[in-house]
Amino acid sequence: MTDTAPASPAPRARREGPRDEGQWALGRREPLNTNEEIKKDEDPLRVRERVEQVYAHHGFASIDPDDLRSRLRWWGLYTQRRPGIDGGRTAVLAPEELEDEYFMLRVRIDGGRLDLRQLRTVADISVRWARGTADITDRQNIQFHWVRIEDVPEIWRRLEEVGLSTTEACGDCPRVVVGSPVAGVSADELLDATPAIEEITARWIGDPTLSNLPRKYKTAVSWLPDIPYEINDLAFLGSVHPDHGPGFDPWVGGGLSTSPRLAERLGAWVALDDVPEVWVAVTRLFRDYGYRRLRGRARLKYLVADWGVERFREVLEGEYLKRRLPDGPPPVLPAAPLDHIGVHRQRDGRYFVGAAPVAGRLSGEALARLADLAEGHGSARVRLTPYQKIVVLDVAEPASLVGALRAVGLEAEPSSWRRDTMACTGIEYCKLAIVETKERAATLIGELERRLAGEALDIKVNVNGCPNACARTQVADIGLKGQLVTGPDGTQTEGFQVHLGGGLALREGADGRFGRKLRGLKTTAAELPDYVERVTRAYLAGRKDADETFAEWTVRATEDELQ
Template structure:
């Protein structure tokens, strides 16, 4: 492929398209020295046999991520130890890749068995539709892979500077009002490029989203590249393409390219966009290496021109913007009719927390009503597809025994939480148990609140639970007390949202809440909103206009 050389920049960014591939940081060096995909065989042949102490530094802290493996936090270390060199345990988090959250009951059963046999029963649904296992020993990784691959699953490129798990509509192919089913495109991308050295060395992580659902259920505004279902007035159903979204410490929303792409052309356009990131992405500094910075600097028009001229060799059709109705729910919770007359049953765990035993029971309940398809959503929810309508209510009742609620409170329905202090080496505060306690308290205090009210709990500034786009975003911090000890606190962000009213959350001056005061604070905030809201006004709309004193 011929790539047009861009004009020389005034300061080296490390972009390969500038003609110099000299690594400008340690991460770029180890990626260039040996393709990270090669670590798989060393894990099988050497590290699993010789044990944790045999693992080389570059593999352990770098290339293992390409196999979905991160060392986790040593048990018992609080947030004051974050950043210390010896915070890492000799056990691993393993991220099982489940593109689109699309799983059979056989696959879920296999994950459950692995959880109970090798991961101390751990299993968390992430907001990228993966399952994360914890406490995995290096000695057990080959057998875990063997079991996963026997049911067409794996962990390759679930982490790392590569194309990570593709998120997609969890009701693709069954939703009654679906614009277009993107499953074939997702599967083709996975088949051709996941585990392919062509894209195994990108500047940073790379996140893809594909959905033809009219409810915009993939958070396309915050992914590197997204394909969103839209009807073209002349050409019919296809996709509106967005690039350059991402959160973390410098949140930036994606931009529309203004093109319309039919489903059969999505893989080629994805390849072109990904190639631009590989070749032009900023590799010099890790904190500037995400694609959002390239898109921000170039703008959508230039990005489209480079895509068409240098990578596709053709013009793309102009297309209309995808729109969504105000107030649309994106999480698919509840009982909903499919296009074939059957229903899906969507249930909410608290912040994605599951377990091996719960997954076993989930499979039993699904198969008990004749379903063989389970979906995880980008909102940490669980769906059972293909349920006979007459069985739906009974299934909903039975799911309660494993803490999956089909008709949840707004508090339970709208909470997200990252991994947090329990396992994550970057975290400063607890998240999962804090989320459960907060939800359960609010269910007692304000059980009848009937408007969407999202709480996104993050254990550090990296926004893995999307703190900047929730009604109430909570960023974990530590605060030193007068006696020299530390307490967990959360910086509060208010009024963030996606979909029809996309905006980053508002930062009120010096607004922090002690972890033990979260239910009190959120109750007070919710009651003030209910007293002051105008007819039909959402919480995020009120929070953006409210006086700061009313937000405290």
Template sequence: MTATTQARPKGRARKPEGQWALGERDPLNPNEVFKQTDAPLNVRRRILEEYAAGGFDTIEGTDLRGRFRWMGLYTQRRPGIDGGKTATLPPEELDDEFFMMRVRIDGGQLTTEQLRVLAGISTDFARDSADITDRHNIQYHWIDVKDVPEIWERLEAVGLDTMEACGDCTRTALGSPVAGVHPDEVLDATPALEYIKKHYVGDPELANLPRKFKTAIAWLPDMAPEINDISFVGSIHPELGPGFDLQIGGGLSTKPFFALRLGAWVPLEEVPEVWLAVVKLFRDYGFRRLRNRARLKYLVEEWGAERTRQVLEEEFLGRKLVDGPPAPTPKHTIDHIGVHRQKDGDNFVGFASVAGRTSGTALAAVADAVEAAGSARVRLTPYQKLVVLDVADENVEALVDTMRPLGFEARPSHWRRATMACTGIEFCKLAIVETKKRAADLVEELETRLAHLNEVLEHPIAIHLNGCPNSCARIQVADIGLKGQIVTDENGEQVPGYQVHLGGGLGEDLVVGRKLRAHKVVATELGDYIERVVTRFVEQREVSETFGDWARRADEEALR
């Protein structure tokens, strides 16, 4: 089968998927129409010259709900619209006149100067809102389009921006939060992240992909490499030395698919070239007919690793890749919480907020605390956490104590440490239920109810809450994944609740969580349910058995 030939089901012609490489250029859905009508990146000029002056009511519809995303802007949900109306109301009834804004922070790397600017934008323009996302962005709410030019000016003055933080483009690239300082790191991937950001983000040739494209590049496997569109993970070639194992096609949402290894080893200096080739492969061969099939994973699943590598080499690289060994697989999630020794003798200290929720006021105080501890470097993580680098031994405890009242714990409970949540119905137009506040309430509940298990559990049990099926909070790879939906309570009333997924994981436990048949939990009973299922795990587990191991083998009744 040649690279430009698709297998077709017997007996009927295959519908065009909108693959550019096959000459299928006609737009097949409304998103493809507006991208073809006017390039998404052109909206930046209109924001600066027209919309900021004219205000929300002057914004053209396909800019508002389409091209604005390429500038890191989504309309947020109008307050007071319940979850049952999420998929039924037209967009103009769901839209508020304010925006969610994502600041792009590739590699999660920040200076305290940058952190202060982020804090100031929050307090001045975003009603003190700020969330740390699981793609180590900072996410604001309540942004008025009139304020966007000044926000961009402040960000750009310190080397930050919102370019392509959303949209059908190359989103914020994940890196290791401890790149350059971790004692187990052999090769710092930061130069590759910086090169890609400088040369390719904002390139019009790469700004019309079938859908979003997520990147992870790091020596350590601490950035969920299995669920990104492309990941480069540290691997030592037996003859050529340190480099990176290439994995592509990962993603979750309604159809989880773990990235495939291509069996290729890539030296650091070639990472940007190979990354660019994969982006172009997706651009040209990706499916553009149906939005729910427009991710790279669908193409990779259909082609398989061997053919994907063949097309990549022959059509986009023009050379063979080097065969290489797989990257080591972590046994447990690497979240960097706590105090850890750096390779230079100083310490990095990882802190947990509650599900990433913080504020501009808190971030400004964090910058003060970090500098008082003798550091100027902060990292955000793919697990909604914050890490401070370069802390001398004598400054560690003062930093830990100062950060605690700001909402950041270096020695958190298991429940605070391993709970994640998406934006939820408070601001997201796709959400069906509340997540951030529910996560905060749940952590507080469990810290009281299950305090007696603090010394019994060897590892935290990850609880991820998502407001809709899209899995922004990675519910399918959590120990306990909770997908928001409207459910029927014992009185026959329609109320917010969650579908339960159990026993998912990454690394050595690479598996999609088990979905319990016909099992839903109403939001008000979530604490009861988790206390019940965790208690049963402790009672029934075998020696060295993790929660995931137990959840995958346990009788369904034990999991209800």
């Protein structure tokens, strides 16, 4: 295959069933839904010109609706939710009724890597133009809120001046490439994947031949299994080949939302230098063969599910790579999951210190103070993790840093609840959300720290504002999907459907699986701390021994124990 999207692709053998899925490789070039029409009309990346030349000068009211609700996403911009609109109206109001005249702006931070100049720039932008907001996402991004379109060109200029961008942070394109936050310093790492991530982002982020994919495209490259590799469209994980040595094991077809699917091993082995080539080959395959008829079936996971990995690999190697990849072994997983919280020795004898904010929520002021603390302790680098945490690298004397971070709202010795709770943006800013999440997660953490003090626990709680699973509802020990439920007084109120016992294969002997859903198992938001305390105490009383995990217990627990 060439590296361009052909205007009229050559005819190929039909590879799917009788239903027309709008696949370019099969000659289906006419758009089959509104989103595809918008992308065909103009490369969404070109909207930047209008932001800089028109919208920033004439304000929100001047923005074309197709740009506002579609193309701006390719530059990290989503309108945020208008304050005061309750969750019951999320699905019934028109977009123009839901949206405010302010934006969320997502900064892509590939591999979670920030030097101090970049960190200070992000902090300054937060304070100047985003009312101090700076949330860490579970894909190693930073999200600002309250951004005005008038300020976006200057924000772009400041970010790009220090090597950051918002290019394709959202949209139907290659999103941020997730990587290990301790790449290059971990004593357990055999290969540093950073060069592959750098080559991918330098060569193909912003490439117009890849800016019109069927849907969002999430990828990851890491030697260590400290990333959620099973829920990416494409992921590369470290693996040692018996003949070729250290390399990477590719996985394809993962994703969550309302139809979750775990990625599968391709069964191949990829050398570090070849990771970018395989990455772009899979991306082009998705571009050409991905489904474009129904937006709800446009993720890569549907193609992999229909084809199977054997056929997927056959097309990848035969039509795109033009060579066969060696077969390879699966990765070797560690004895315990890696989240890098606390103090850890690096391979060079220095230390990295991982710390947890509350559910990913920070501020520009806190990030500026973090930069000063890192510099004062000899560090010039920090990392964001795909679990909404922060890691400071290259620390010579970590003990004093632990205490200093606490004063900034970053806890390097957190309770298990603070360590293991994530939350999406929620109804505060998100137009899709039904319930509030960030403050609710903070309240939950505080209550559980008080009620279950002294208990040694490892229970992951993911709080989601809607069914889209941005905070990974289905793969948490306790996954909470926001919805309206009936309260004690019979009225509709904010609450959650509960998923129990989900998880990813991040340690030896673990299998990735989705959480158990019991019929009618819901809780109101007000009763959430009571419910989590109750099910946790049932686990402590009913587990076989201290080694039985919460997820393992939920498989055999009775419905009464899980209520």
